[in-house]
Structure formats: C-alpha cells, structure tokens
Amino acid sequence: MLSDEQNQQAMLQLIQENQQLTSYRQTNQLMLDAVSVLLNAADAAELQYKLLVLVQSVVPFEQAWLIGERSDETPYLRLLSVYPETATFEVGDWSQLAPWLTDQSVNLADAQDEPSWALVQWPSLHAFRSLLVQPIDSAHHRYYLLLMHPQSAAFASNHQEVVRQFSLFVAGLLDRIEVRQLLSENTTLRERQKRMETSLIQAEKMASLGQLAAGVAHELNNPLGYILSNITTFRSYIQSYNQLIHLYRQLATSSGEQASDLQNQINELYRKDDIEFMLEDSVELVHDSIEGAMRLRDIISSLRRFSHPDRGQIEVLSINEILESTVKIIWSELKNKVTLQYQLCEQPLMVKANPSQLSQVFLNLLMNAAQAMDKSPAQIQITTALVDEQVLIRICDNGCGMSPALQKRIFEPFYTTKDVGKGTGLGLSLSKAIIEEHQGQIDVESTLGRGSCFSIMLPVAGS
Known part of the structure; x- marks a missing residue:
C-alpha cells in the first residue's frame, strides 16, 4: 500500500496533469476560435476586440486592454482595444507602466503590494488588484495584452500559461493583419500615384497644345481657306451651268428657227463664260477641296486622339x-x-x-x-x-x-x-x-x- 505522503504526491501530480490537460484543451479551442475570427473580422479593430472576447471565455478578468507599441510614433504606446466596450477610463502617462511592459510575462497577485504601483497615476487602474501582462511580438510590432481583476490572486499559473501559449498564436494572426494593412496601403498609394501621374500627363498634354495653338490654328486655317475659296468659285460656276442646262432643255423641245436661235445662245454662253475652262476647273476645285477636307480631318483626328484624357x-x-x-x-x-x-x-x-x-x-x-x-x-x-x-x-x-x-x-x-x-x-x-x-x-x-x-x-x- 502507498503511504499518505505518496498518495498526496500522486494526487498533486494528477491535479497538475489535469490542469495541463485543461490548459491544452483551452488553448486549442482558443486557436480554433481565433482562426474563425480572422476569417470573419471586417478589419483590424474588430479582430483585436474579438480576440479579447475569446480570452475572456477561459480567463476570468473584469477588464482587458490590447496595447500597441510603435517606435515611429509619439507616444510610442497606444491603446488599440478595450474589453468590455462599455468600460470607462482615462489614459495616463504610459511611462508609468514601463516596469510591467517588458518582454517577459508578468502575473501580479496584488498590485497594491508593489511599491512601484503607487507611482501609477491612472485612476482607472486603482480599482484593480490582480494584473496579468503578456507581451505579443509580431513580425513588425510589439503588443501587450493587459488583463485586470479587482480581486487579488485572480489569475492562476494555468491562466498565465494559456495566455502565453495563445499569445504565440495571436502573433501570427496580427502578422497577417499587418500584412493585409500594408498591402491595402500600398494598393491605395499606387492608385493615388497612378491618378497623379495621369493628371500630370494630361496637364503636360494641355501645355504642349497651348504652345502649338497658334501654329495649329494656322495649319487648320490654310485648308479651310482654300476650301471656302473653291466653294465660292464653284458657286459662281453653278450660275453658268444653270443657264446652260436651261437652254439645253428648251433646245430639246424646239425646232426650226427657234432651235437655231437657242443654239446660238448656247454657243455665246460657252464663249463668254468659257464653259470648257469651268468644267476642267470644277474637277480641280472638287479634288482640291476634298484634299483640304481630308487634311482638316487628319489634323483634328490627331488632336482629338492626343488631347483626349488617357483611359489607360x-x-x-x-x-x-x-x-x-x-x-x-x-x-x-x-x-x-x-x-x-x-x-x-x-x-x-x-x-x-x-x-x-x-x-x-x-x-x-x-x-x-x-x-x-x-x-x-x-x-x-x-x-x-x-x-x-x-x-x-x-x-x-x-x-x-x-x-x-x-x-x-x-x-x-x-x-x-x-x-x-x-x-x-x-x-x-x-x-x-x-x-x-x-x-x-x-x-x-x-x-x-x-x-x-x-x-x-x-x-x-x-x-
């Protein structure tokens, strides 16, 4: 038979193993739940708050803070999330919490017994006695999980171990959120840069056209001028053509002396207005006008293509x-x-x-x-x-x-x-x-x- 002392040792070992098994189960469940939170969280703020909610399901605390450390900001610490959302508090001097915000996990059974705690001028913290602080190191930043309870010795060693194990997993989640934010910021910056480049390109186009404006106007005016001149000339020819057509129509229905008289009028019109030249010149007028119109079309088409806002x-x-x-x-x-x-x-x-x-x-x-x-x-x-x-x-x-x-x-x-x-x-x-x-x-x-x-x-x- 085992002695009483051996029975006590066996009992303690069973209790420890049971606590370890409980911690293991709790940690595994937290990790599974955290993955679900990551997949469903709309943004970083929602993810951070829901992680605090998950911790509260296995660790008895009354209030929790998630603190972020940024070396490129002043102050270098900032409060990212608070549980519960209805908690009221005032942020004080972050440097007063420095003794507990280190790279080591801290479990204070009674903060009131700590000499340094008296130096913390944060009225909202004075109501708490138990304090559990767990650093979380992501690839780019450090975070601190701060759990508080008004009773002393509220956090057992197994609570501290669950929080420590969970923090290692949470660091990976925060890495993913940070990468997602960086990618989003880079995408936004690239889009903004693209819009600026497009604006600069369009402004430079307009500046170039401004320098060319007088020359382009002259280049458009030349073909337009001879098109107008050709049309004016051709319009004067049309009067002679109309007279000639009218005489030919009369000649077609006439005979005898009347027909002879109409033929003499036609001959006189040919001689006086030089119809032969008009016919030859009309062909050239139309040809030159078409060339001028095509020249105008090409210039305007090129200008429109060039000056049109770029759509990529x-x-x-x-x-x-x-x-x-x-x-x-x-x-x-x-x-x-x-x-x-x-x-x-x-x-x-x-x-x-x-x-x-x-x-x-x-x-x-x-x-x-x-x-x-x-x-x-x-x-x-x-x-x-x-x-x-x-x-x-x-x-x-x-x-x-x-x-x-x-x-x-x-x-x-x-x-x-x-x-x-x-x-x-x-x-x-x-x-x-x-x-x-x-x-x-x-x-x-x-x-x-x-x-x-x-x-x-x-x-x-x-x-």
Whole structure:
C-alpha cells in the first residue's frame, strides 16, 4: 500500500496533469476560435476586440486592454482595444507602466503590494488588484495584452500559461493583419500615384497644345481657306451651268428657227463664260477641296486622339503610324524651321502600347528638337528599325546639343533650361516614365554644338 505522503504526491501530480490537460484543451479551442475570427473580422479593430472576447471565455478578468507599441510614433504606446466596450477610463502617462511592459510575462497577485504601483497615476487602474501582462511580438510590432481583476490572486499559473501559449498564436494572426494593412496601403498609394501621374500627363498634354495653338490654328486655317475659296468659285460656276442646262432643255423641245436661235445662245454662253475652262476647273476645285477636307480631318483626328484624357487603353499599333500622326499635330511648328527626314522601317513595327501616351512622348521630343535649333540648315531625322525583337525609334537633330552635366539632369522632374512660360520641366521626365511603363527604355546621346539623338526601345507586340 502507498503511504499518505505518496498518495498526496500522486494526487498533486494528477491535479497538475489535469490542469495541463485543461490548459491544452483551452488553448486549442482558443486557436480554433481565433482562426474563425480572422476569417470573419471586417478589419483590424474588430479582430483585436474579438480576440479579447475569446480570452475572456477561459480567463476570468473584469477588464482587458490590447496595447500597441510603435517606435515611429509619439507616444510610442497606444491603446488599440478595450474589453468590455462599455468600460470607462482615462489614459495616463504610459511611462508609468514601463516596469510591467517588458518582454517577459508578468502575473501580479496584488498590485497594491508593489511599491512601484503607487507611482501609477491612472485612476482607472486603482480599482484593480490582480494584473496579468503578456507581451505579443509580431513580425513588425510589439503588443501587450493587459488583463485586470479587482480581486487579488485572480489569475492562476494555468491562466498565465494559456495566455502565453495563445499569445504565440495571436502573433501570427496580427502578422497577417499587418500584412493585409500594408498591402491595402500600398494598393491605395499606387492608385493615388497612378491618378497623379495621369493628371500630370494630361496637364503636360494641355501645355504642349497651348504652345502649338497658334501654329495649329494656322495649319487648320490654310485648308479651310482654300476650301471656302473653291466653294465660292464653284458657286459662281453653278450660275453658268444653270443657264446652260436651261437652254439645253428648251433646245430639246424646239425646232426650226427657234432651235437655231437657242443654239446660238448656247454657243455665246460657252464663249463668254468659257464653259470648257469651268468644267476642267470644277474637277480641280472638287479634288482640291476634298484634299483640304481630308487634311482638316487628319489634323483634328490627331488632336482629338492626343488631347483626349488617357483611359489607360492598351492597343496593338504601328509605331510608324503613331509617328506620322504626331507629326501632323506639330507640323505647323516644324515646317518653317526644319527639314524633316524619315527613315522608316518598311516592315510593320507593331507594339503593345497606349497610343495617346506614345504620341505625347514623340511630341515632346520633336518640340524639344525644333526649339533646340540654332543653325541653318536645321534638320530632324526620324528613324525606326527592328533590332533583336525590339522596336527602335530614334529622333535626332543637328541643334545646339547638350553638355554632359545637362544630359545627367534632363530626365529630372521640373528641370528645364527654357525660359519661364516656355516649359514645365515635366516633358522628358514624363516621357521616361511612360516608356518605362511600357517595358521600354529611353536614352540620349548629345554633343554640345552638334546636336542630340534620343533613342527609344520598345518590345515588339507578342515578343
């Protein structure tokens, strides 16, 4: 038979094992419930509060706080969640709680017996005697779980162990919430950045059009002028045609002397108004007017495509066509200043891109080239080629060129060498951003006094 002492030891061992088993069951249940909370919580605040509710189901406390530690904020501690929600309290000086907010778990049977507790000037804490503090370390931050009870020795060692084990699991949940928040913040920042870039691109478009406005108006006025002139001339011809048609109708129903008289009138009209010339000239008037109207259509179409707010549409398009469309917009700025030379690849060069954005890049480079001219004859050469599954676009000029120091800065935002009102300093920086967004690259080669050459490489569509 066992002695009384052996029986007592066996009983104590059974009690300890039972407590351990209870703690194990409680911890497992808490973890299962916490997973459900994570899946269903709408946000971090709801998750934090529901975790406190879960702890309350196995640990007897009257009030619980979840405190967050942030090294980049002042004060570096802040109260994240409180249970119950109806609890009233006033936050005091966080530094007064520092002795208990450490990297170790703390279980105070009676805080009133602690000499340092008298220094805590938090009226809302003076009603509590038992204090259980558990640090929780996530990947990015430290948290503290603070459980309080008005009775002394309210938290047993098994309660402390359950909270410790649960805190290790909770750290993983908080990591997921932090990652989710970071991803959400990054997404928001990227969307905001995209909106700002779109606004800047649109503003730069409008600035470019503003500089071209007078030239474009003149370019539109020329074909419009000769279309109006041709129509006016053709309207005067119509009067003679109407007279001639009227005479022929009478001639068709006449005979004898009346028919002879009508024929003489027709001959006289042919001679006096030179009908033969009118007929030939009418064909040319119509042909020239159609050409002028098509010229107007092309300019307006190019302007509309260029100035339309960018909606991010990506298309498979021909680089040569985009270049030719852009030249139509800026032609009024170029035609009296430079000689434009093309060396375009004969085979189709198709890229996957935003046509409006690429057009803006080419417009910026062509405008800069035209404004850099300080010699005669001034020349701009546009070249396209296929190089190793990449589309090469080169826009070269024989203008004033750039120093090595200037070449290092030309792609910086708001950097410009132009006079006030003649440049925003955004053209080349936005052009670089647009090309890089299209998985391409833009480079410049320049010699002071001899000219500059900008090279753009874009991937071939489908490569």
